[in-house]
Amino acid sequence: MSQVCLINIHKSYGRHAALKGINLDIGSGAFFTLLGPSGCGKTTLLRAIAGFHAQDAGDIVVGGESISSLSANKRQVGMVFQDYAVFPHLNVFDNVAFGLVQQKVTAADIRQRVAAILQTVQLEQLAQRMPHQLSGGQQQRVGLARALVTRPKVLLMDEPLSNLDAKLREELRRDIRQLQQEFGITTIYVTHDQEEALSISDQVCVMFDGVVQQVGSPWLIYKDPQNRFVASFVGSNNFMQVGKLEQPQGLLLGQPLALPPLVWAQAGCVAAARPEKIVVNGPLSGPGIRVYGTLRQAMFTGRELQLSVELAGHGMLEALTAPSEAMVALKAGDDVVLGLHASDLQYFAPGATGARLA
Ligand SMILES: Nc1ncnc2c1ncn2[C@@H]1O[C@H](COP(=O)(O)OP(=O)(O)OP(=O)(O)O)[C@@H](O)[C@H]1O
Ligand SMILES: [Mg+2]
Secondary structure, eight states: OEEEEEEEEEEEETTEEEEEEEEEEEETTOEEEEEOOTTSSHHHHHHHHHTSSOOSEEEEEETTEEOTTSOGGGSOEEEEOSSOOOOTTSOHHHHHHHHHHHTTOOHHHHHHHHHHHHHHTTOGGGTTOOGGGSOHHHHHHHHHHHHHTTOOSEEEEESTTTTSOHHHHHHHHHHHHHHHHHHTOEEEEEESOHHHHHHHOSEEEEEETTEEEEEEOHHHHHHSOSBHHHHHHSSOOEEEEEEEOSTTEEEETTEEEEOOHHHHTSTTOEEEEOGGGOEESSOOSSSEEEEEEEEEEEEEOSSOEEEEEEETTTEEEEEEEOOOHHHHTOOTTOEEEEEEEGGGOEEEOSSTTOBBOO
């Protein structure tokens, strides 16, 4: 059952169209992430759902009822911001209690609900501290507690982890996911970090330029990008210009290769191959191409080996392999052979958001 329906949402700032007809269906209890580059409209969409500004057109439906005409404090939507947004003059307890006081909840209930939520976010020892006595991670836990304590129907989070260092970010990411599952609360989460989006979400919505590019599970978005933008924004990818010989033969990195008919029929298509799909110094197990290149950089990260290889006349390719003794011994300047299986190639129509063709 869908909990949040966004129906044809439009929003402009002056002449700049920030949202160009957003249609989304978000299931009850889902962790749903809006992923996209800076300026694509993520915050604009969250603010419209929260009721901080009105959309120009379209409707927002929560639990089967339109909330478009309700003011922000009537929407039963909780929001966590990027820049903590805790009240500096209130201690932790009073920060968390704020929404309940406004809702005129009794003092005894407030004490009990705030104590319970502070325990959930592991801040029970810090209830009397002032915000300036808290770390960034602790302040963000206050923000989370404050949003959850009012028992909202929907939880909105706008890049809540982007001001934290890498280790804390990962820790709080796990905590947020766990809390979300415990509470079963429908969550719309915003990030421009694709790794974060893939690791935390049930569903990912990739946005670009005020338009939804694709919605799907993290696995689907990664494995089956529906256009070139999604293929390049989510994960790493190598893009290669496709040339043509006699039908159905095409030319990729200077090598002949049979092309799918749709790709052969259009000029200017590109092929894409994920770095981990590239075979380094090894045989192919099926149809494909092999090309010679020169290793320019090798980076060993423990778990894997990243290789940047220059192909004469065809630019650079990035490959990712399991580190073996022989692979790690490779040095810049060494000759390498790269192999691409035809079955690992994806093809896209021309343009930044060119559609997937095969
Ligand atoms: N108050 C405003 N007045 C005019 N233009 C705005 C306003 N707020 C946002 N915009 C523009 O609308 C577009 C979408 O902005 P938005 O803040 O929604 O992007 P975002 O996806 O949240 O980006 P970021 O990842 O940087 O936070 C941008 O081009 C931005 O410059
Ligand atoms: Mg934003």
